[in-house]
Amino acid sequence: MPTGVAIRDVREQLFEAAERVLLRDGPSALTSRAVTTEAGCAKGVLHRHFADFDAFLAELVLDRVARIDDQAAALRDSAGTGTVAGNITVALMDLFGTVAVAIVGLVTSRDGLRARLRRARPTGVPVLTEAAVMIASYLTAERDLGRVVAEADVDTLAPTLIGAGHLLFADRTAAPPEPEAVRKVVTTVIAGVVHDPGT
Structure with a gap:
């Protein structure tokens, strides 16, 4: 993930990735790893922005x-x-x-x-x-x-x-x-x- 990306952009990127996983694979497949993999970023990015x-x-x-x-x-x-x-x-x-x-x-x-x-x-x-x-x-x-x-x-x-x-x-x-x-x-x-x- 490039540095200097605004938090809103990161959030929206993660939200859109979560939607794609949800639509494609259903609620049971929605994990933090699935979201960050889909978003193309490190798992830590999600936990940096959400508790x-x-x-x-x-x-x-x-x-x-x-x-x-x-x-x-x-x-x-x-x-x-x-x-x-x-x-x-x-x-x-x-x-x-x-x-x-x-x-x-x-x-x-x-x-x-x-x-x-x-x-x-x-x-x-x-x-x-x-x-x-x-x-x-x-x-x-x-x-x-x-x-x-x-x-x-x-x-x-x-x-x-x-x-x-x-x-x-x-x-x-x-x-x-x-x-x-x-x-x-x-x-x-x-x-x-x-x-x-x-x-």
Whole structure:
């Protein structure tokens, strides 16, 4: 590793390496040695920047969770455009087509990581919780615009959509679902709360 590299660059290099290992080999293969080997740096580099491997993993998860905020803003901004089902379908495809499903698997498979994350985020499963908030915020914006019925329970619809979406993408070894399969689930869940059935 060259000297003089900014700590943020090293962190991001390690995070990206961890994602590649996670996506390729799954949570059980994610070790500090696997990450540093994938990143092409000495094992000591990781331990110079993080207290231990669970601290590294917690920072990885929290960094990736923060990226959902950008997606949430874009989804909220799409309210009133396109179709409600189409917007949610794209959001689920974008969310679960990334490393998000693997991150959820990582969190559920490591007790030490879960305990550390609980201190930073006391409720819910990271990624899934933020994703449900994203969908609820979008549905609320659509409700305010009148495209979703006033009595729609967005706080129930959002986790239902996230749970169904997660199940569609959960099998890492299979090809991801086609957009039409995701749209079918979305349309079924939001049927009855969207004013125009074509949306």
